[in-house]
Amino acid sequence: MLLAGGAVLAAIGVASVVSGPVGISPGAALAEIADHLPLLEVDSGLTASEAAIVWELRAPRFVTAALVGAMLAMAGAAFQGVFRNPLVDPYLLGAAAGAGLGATLAIAYAEWLPSVGVPPAAFVGALAAVGITYTVGRLAGGGNRAGMLLAGVAIASFFTAVQTFLQQRRSDSVRQVFGWILGRLNTVGWAEARLLLPYVMATAVVVLLHRRQLDVLAVGEDEAEALGLRSGRTRVWVVIAASLGTAAAVAVSGLIGFVGIVVPHAIRLLAGASYRVILPLSLLGGAAFLAVCDLTARSLIQGGELPIGVVTAFVGAPFFASLLARTPG
Amino acid sequence: MRKVERVRRFAVCIPLLMVAACGSPTSDLPTTTATPTTDPAVSTTAVAPPPAFPLQIATDNGPVTIPAPPQRIVSLSPTHTEMLYVLGVGDRVVGTDLYSNFPAEAGDTPKVDAFNFSAEAVAALRPDLVVLAFDFQGELETLASLGITAILLGPATTLEDSYRQLEVLGAAVGEPAEGARQAGIMQAEIDRLLGGVGQTTGLSVYHEVDASLYAASSTSLVGDIYRRLGLKNIADGVDPGSGFPQLNPEYIIGEDPDLIFLDGGGKETLASVAARPGWQSITAVERGAVTVLDEDLAGRWGPRTPQLVEAVVRALQESVTV
Numbered sequence: 001m002l003l004a005g006g007a008v009l010a011a012i013g014v015a016s017v018v019s020g021p022v023g024i025s026p027g028a029a030l031a032e033i034a035d036h037l038p039l040l041e042v043d044s045g046l047t048a049s050e051a052a053i054v055w056e057l058r059a060p061r062f063v064t065a066a067l068v069g070a071m072l073a074m075a076g077a078a079f080q081g082v083f084r085n086p087l088v089d090p091y092l093l094g095a096a097a098g099a100g101l102g103a104t105l106a107i108a109y110a111e112w113l114p115s116v117g118v119p120p121a122a123f124v125g126a127l128a129a130v131g132i133t134y135t136v137g138r139l140a141g142g143g144n145r146a147g148m149l150l151a152g153v154a155i156a157s158f159f160t161a162v163q164t165f166l167q168q169r170r171s172d173s174v175r176q177v178f179g180w181i182l183g184r185l186n187t188v189g190w191a192e193a194r195l196l197l198p199y200v201m202a203t204a205v206v207v208l209l210h211r212r213q214l215d216v217l218a219v220g221e222d223e224a225e226a227l228g229l230r231s232g233r234t235r236v237w238v239v240i241a242a243s244l245g246t247a248a249a250v251a252v253s254g255l256i257g258f259v260g261i262v263v264p265h266a267i268r269l270l271a272g273a274s275y276r277v278i279l280p281l282s283l284l285g286g287a288a289f290l291a292v293c294d295l296t297a298r299s300l301i302q303g304g305e306l307p308i309g310v311v312t313a314f315v316g317a318p319f320f321a322s323l324l325a326r327t328p329g
Numbered sequence: 330m331r332k333v334e335r336v337r338r339f340a341v342c343i344p345l346l347m348v349a350a351c352g353s354p355t356s357d358l359p360t361t362t363a364t365p366t367t368d369p370a371v372s373t374t375a376v377a378p379p380p381a382f383p384l385q386i387a388t389d390n391g392p393v394t395i396p397a398p399p400q401r402i403v404s405l406s407p408t409h410t411e412m413l414y415v416l417g418v419g420d421r422v423v424g425t426d427l428y429s430n431f432p433a434e435a436g437d438t439p440k441v442d443a444f445n446f447s448a449e450a451v452a453a454l455r456p457d458l459v460v461l462a463f464d465f466q467g468e469l470e471t472l473a474s475l476g477i478t479a480i481l482l483g484p485a486t487t488l489e490d491s492y493r494q495l496e497v498l499g500a501a502v503g504e505p506a507e508g509a510r511q512a513g514i515m516q517a518e519i520d521r522l523l524g525g526v527g528q529t530t531g532l533s534v535y536h537e538v539d540a541s542l543y544a545a546s547s548t549s550l551v552g553d554i555y556r557r558l559g560l561k562n563i564a565d566g567v568d569p570g571s572g573f574p575q576l577n578p579e580y581i582i583g584e585d586p587d588l589i590f591l592d593g594g595g596k597e598t599l600a601s602v603a604a605r606p607g608w609q610s611i612t613a614v615e616r617g618a619v620t621v622l623d624e625d626l627a628g629r630w631g632p633r634t635p636q637l638v639e640a641v642v643r644a645l646q647e648s649v650t651v
Contacts (some may be wrong), residue, residue, distance in 0.1 A: 018581075022579050049607065049610035052606055052609075052610065057606060184541055186575070187541060190606075193416070202528060298577050303576060304567035304574050304576060307575075
């Protein structure tokens with residue numbers, strides 16, 4: 001399964017670097033990529049401009065899309081495990097809205113802050129939002145699914161309201177913030193991919209280390225405690241890691257919806273309910289899903305772009321709706 | 330400071346997938362100028378008789394009847410504020426939007442926010458005419474329900490459209506002769522500038538609205554200027570009709586524009602554009618034919634448009650001779 005996932009992702013990667021509005025032969029494009037791999041020296045025969053298109057535009061765009069997708073999907077799966085609720089995702093819990101507010105504050109009010117400062121600011125916002133959602137959701141009754149979801153909706157709305165207010169106060173940078181809110185991958189380069197990578201690694205490691213605990217937790221909180229699991233500690237670590245991943249993804253690419261809920265559920269349908277399987281496959285599946293969506297976003301209009309969030313929601317919204325229709329109780 | 334106008338335009342356009350031709354409500358309308366209802370024979374001759382009110386004028390919100398010469402005008406659009414002052418009725422302007430900063434005295438008028446529209450704030454200025462460039466949230470309907478006469482003149486997509494708006498506005502405020510005269514001055518100046526340019530065939534242009542690669546196509550005022558200069562606009566191949574399509578960076582590099590114009594609204598410059606991956610090889614970047622346009626000039630379609638044309642022509646001549 002993991003191997004198959006890896007193969008699919010690699011195939012999408014190949015498709016991403018060989019397709020684009022500028023006609024570059026697939027063989028030459030792949031040769032150009034190979035040339036940049038360690039230990040390989042290949043002459044692709046491309047002009048400097050074509051080489052830049054392949055290596056500076058197509059390649060980092062694919063890598064960034066894959067990293068963002070992997071992060072959002074894994075964060076979604078992790079949140080679903082921690083809250084034992086299949087309908088939560090980074091958006092419903094307010095993590096993305098919190099990250100959005102944090103990033104907006106950083107972009108609009110701290111212009112001296114270099115771009116590496118945006119993800120930490122987004123992280124603080126995400127953690128604050130999830131923390132409040134969780135606290136309110138618990139007060140509404142621990143096992144109450146609706147309580148957690150409603151708390152998430154309320155907190156997300158509140159953070160979004162504050163963000164909108166701040167944007168309107170600072171119209172000079174509103175365009176920048178606005179473009180970012182819609183989700184953007186069209187201008188990302190290696191700088192964004194590099195910015196994202198450490199966060200992805202950290203999140204993936206922490207969440208994957210807790211995959212067994214999440215399975216135990218899935219049985220029920222009391223049962224988990226009886227089995228000797230310190231559920232509170234697991235919860236805190238996983239929530240922090242998933243919020244960090246969400247924040248980094250949101251800081252680089254803006255708000256891209258539905259990846260966090262569509263992918264883990266597709267994986268569940270295909271591979272069963274164990275988090276030992278769901279988590280690593282969500283990582284791969286999320287990467288593949290967003291990379292395909294981005295390829296679609298830049299291929300549908302020849303030479304133009306569709307906002308990536310439009311493509312993910314177009315696929316994700318019907319899926320979510322059918323899931324809702326089938327979820328009992 | 331029209332960047333916010335543009336942001337709002339995107340805000341409306343993008344969620345709609347740019348299906349609707351946002352920001353160009355003018356194109357399908359007849360281009361008739363003001364016609365007094367009572368005396369169709371009146372025309373804008375050298376010695377214009379006093380205009381007869383009530384007067385019906387053709388606007389982007391259909392024919393609007395102006396009951397009497399407006400004495401208290403509120404302009405919710407920087408372009409039309411500039412037009413009102415050049416028409417010589419600045420002393421009748423009792424309020425402008427937050428971004429009306431030209432001429433300087435327009436900045437001193439009471440301010441209202443055109444994008445967070447408050448009908449009450451507008452009504453408090455007791456206007457007998459309100460001029461708008463956008464009707465985002467049913468502003469026209471709200472003003473109508475308050476019995477306030479309002480006219481909509483949306484963003485011009487051609488130079489003719491901007492001349493026409495100057496004439497329409499002139500008629501609406503009871504100065505049809507001055508409207509026609511100012512439109513004539515504007516047109517003569519632009520024609521002179523455009524006529525002074527030699528052969529440009531084969532040169533291509535990319536006009537960047539913002540760093541997320543939104544471009545202006547020929548379905549925009551600045552695009553119309555490029556079109557008349559004989560330039561090939563690389564955004565035309567991609568534009569579904571909005572006037573401001575979002576381009577793929579690779580497409581821009583592949584099209585290899587000879588000239589690049591940057592909207593002053595962003596913080597982009599020749600240096601920042603040259604630093605983008607793959608952009609060094611673009612002819613315009615190699616030759617330094619990257620020009621930052623004044624954002625107020627590039628985003629308005631009023632009496633200062635000749636200055637925009639002049640800036641474009643100057644950049645073109647420099648790049649052709651270099």
